[in-house]
Amino acid sequence: MTSSSGPSRKALSKIAANRLQKELAEWQVNPPAGFKHKPTDNLQRWVIEVLGAPGTLYANETYQLQVDFPEHYPMEAPQVIFLHPAPLHPHIYSNGHICLDILYDSWSPAMTVSSVCISILSMLSSSTVKQRPADNDRYVKNCRNGRSPKETRWWFHDDKV
Amino acid sequence: MAPAQASAAKQAELLKQDGNTFYKKERIGAAIDAYTGAITLCPNVAVYWTNRALCYKKRNEWRKVEDDCRKALQLDSHSVKAHYMLGLALLDREEYAEGIKELEKSLELGRGPHSMSYMVEEIWQALAKAKYTEWERSSKEIASQLRKLEEACENALKIYRDLDGSTEDEYEEQLIQLREVFRKATVADVPTEVPDHLCCKITLDIFRDPVITPSGVTYERAMLLQHLQKVGKFDPVTREPLEPEQLVPNLAIKEAVQAFLDDHGWAYKMRP
Numbered sequence: 352m353t354s355s356s357g358p359s360r361k362a363l364s365k366i367a368a369n370r371l372q373k374e375l376a377e378w379q380v381n382p383p384a385g386f387k388h389k390p391t392d393n394l395q396r397w398v399i400e401v402l403g404a405p406g407t408l409y410a411n412e413t414y415q416l417q418v419d420f421p422e423h424y425p426m427e428a429p430q431v432i433f434l435h436p437a438p439l440h441p442h443i444y445s446n447g448h449i450c451l452d453i454l455y456d457s458w459s460p461a462m463t464v465s466s467v468c469i470s471i472l473s474m475l476s477s478s479t480v481k482q483r484p485a486d487n488d489r490y491v492k493n494c495r496n497g498r499s500p501k502e503t504r505w506w507f508h509d510d511k512v
Numbered sequence: 513m514a515p516a517q518a519s520a521a522k523q524a525e526l527l528k529q530d531g532n533t534f535y536k537k538e539r540i541g542a543a544i545d546a547y548t549g550a551i552t553l554c555p556n557v558a559v560y561w562t563n564r565a566l567c568y569k570k571r572n573e574w575r576k577v578e579d580d581c582r583k584a585l586q587l588d589s590h591s592v593k594a595h596y597m598l599g600l601a602l603l604d605r606e607e608y609a610e611g612i613k614e615l616e617k618s619l620e621l622g623r624g625p626h627s628m629s630y631m632v633e634e635i636w637q638a639l640a641k642a643k644y645t646e647w648e649r650s651s652k653e654i655a656s657q658l659r660k661l662e663e664a665c666e667n668a669l670k671i672y673r674d675l676d677g678s679t680e681d682e683y684e685e686q687l688i689q690l691r692e693v694f695r696k697a698t699v700a701d702v703p704t705e706v707p708d709h710l711c712c713k714i715t716l717d718i719f720r721d722p723v724i725t726p727s728g729v730t731y732e733r734a735m736l737l738q739h740l741q742k743v744g745k746f747d748p749v750t751r752e753p754l755e756p757e758q759l760v761p762n763l764a765i766k767e768a769v770q771a772f773l774d775d776h777g778w779a780y781k782m783r784p
Contacts, residue, residue: 366715366735373716425714426742460739461713461748 361422363395370425371395374463383465385472395420398434399468407476414438416471417447418464428458430501431467439481442474446491448500449474450484455505524553524560531563543567558588565597574604592622596635599642608646615639623721636720640780647777651701662694703778710769713749714739718779719769724762727752733759 363371371394378388387400397418403409415434421427431454433447442450453462453470484490494500531546547564554560565580581598584591599614615638622632666687673683706718712732721733727750731739739748740756747754773779 370714370716377716423742426738458743459746459748459751460735460743 363420363424364422367420367422367424368394371420374465377463378465383468383472386465386468397464399464401468401472401475403438404472404476408478408481409438409475412438416468418467425460425462428454428501429464429467430454430499431471432500438475439483440475440478441480441482441484443484444487444490444494445483446494448490448494448503450505452505455501455503520553524550524557527553528560528563531567535563535567540567540570556587558584558591558594561587562591562593562597565594569597569600572604574601577601590621592618592631592635594618595621596631596638600638603638603642608642608649612639612642612646615642643773643777644780647780651777654701655698658694658697662690665690701776701778703776703781706772706776706779710765710772718773719765722762722765722769723759724765725750725752725754726758727754730762730765733761 375388375394382388385402385404387402389398389400391398397416397420399416399418401414401416403412403414405411414437417432417434419430421429431449433443433449435447437443437445437447444450449471451470451474453459453467490503494503527546527550531543531550534540534543534546544564544567547560547567550557550560551564561580561584565577565584568574568576568580577597578601581594581601584594585598588594595614595618599611599618602608602611602614604611615635619632619635619639622635669678669683669686669690672678673680678686710718712719712722712735713729714735715732717732719730719732722730723733723736724730725736725747727747729747729749731748736748736759737756740754745754746752
């Protein structure tokens with residue numbers, strides 16, 4: 352998937368760059384279980400490998416998350432999407448967009464890439480059925496112009512999964 | 513005020529405004545002339561001196577910066593800018609201790625009730641840089657002294673053994689212990705990580721101006737205010753409702769940070 356590169360591709364602010372360097376350093380010492388950061392020299396876009404947790408529907412499957420950071424991170428949420436192919440999940444659209452409140456309305460600057468990853472893995476792990484969201488086709492069609500999931504007015508499915 | 517004085521003051525003020533305009537256009541020479549005119553008319557206004565000092569700073573004429581700032585401080589000992597630029601001038605001629613003292617003074621004044629937040633960041637950067645340089649210098653010096661001392665001690669143990677004061681086994685044992693003592697002494701000054709409890713949950717950086725929320729979580733003041741303004745009126749960690757008026761300085765953490773920085777000068781290192 353060629354990414355909708357996010358609403359703004361402005362360079363990271365000094366505060367954002369400083370914080371991301373610290374997050375990356377911490378990640379290297381203490382990565383969240385089940386995740387692998389693919390090293391690049393691009394601090395503003397991280398590609399992270401996710402390994403489905405053992406004993407869940409996604410065991411032994413690997414997926415890739417693409418995380419893009421806005422200029423004013425962490426005052427603004429990062430844009431997080433799955434690269435193709437996205438896992439089959441009731442809250443994950445086939446274009447990789449993820450319906451998860453903390454990525455949008457419920458973002459808090461005290462959250463980190465690491466804590467976001469853990470939330471996404473827990474969302475995967477608690478799934479009981481491998482299927483797309485009911486409105487998948489309509490939503491994906493609406494996003495064809497390369498719209499970022501951050502521009503979507505999300506109506507969060509529920510908080511059980 | 514006598515009419516003549518009043519008109520001199522008015523004229524000086526106009527010259528200052530000219531100076532400010534020139535400065536903004538980077539016409540530093542013209543700005544210096546204008547401020548000099550203002551100073552001639554009204555030598556008792558501290559701002560004229562600090563404004564001219566700012567021009568000299570731009571030209572790296574640090575001696576003149578120092579002179580103007582000292583004059584300004586005689587007139588107004590609370591001038592944040594005068595303490596700041598005097599500090600920079602002193603650092604330039606390698607008066608590190610005095611320079612750092614001036615920067616600390618300006619930071620303290622700048623953070624006061626009439627906060628000049630735009631300057632505080634700049635002052636902090638200069639101070640952190642000076643402190644880090646100071647640490648590097650003293651750390652190198654200490655390391656080389658320790659090395660010399662260690663050599664001298666090893667030699668002494670050897671001589672003592674050669675004089676039959678100790679057996680070969682005792683000597684070997686003492687040598688191992690000696691090396692351990694010196695290893696510990698060196699490690700204490702090696703940069704590691706700043707402990708989490710001295711770092712803000714938003715910046716992940718060591719605190720400068722920590723404030724505590726009613727939830728009991730401590731944040732960097734400037735970042736938390738930005739969060740309340742841009743993201744929402746809630747505590748970023750606990751998500752409890754939060755208003756800017758509820759923030760209280762966390763003096764205990766502030767002291768702990770200062771104590772940590774005093775012992776670990778490397779923690780002043782700023783990322784580029």
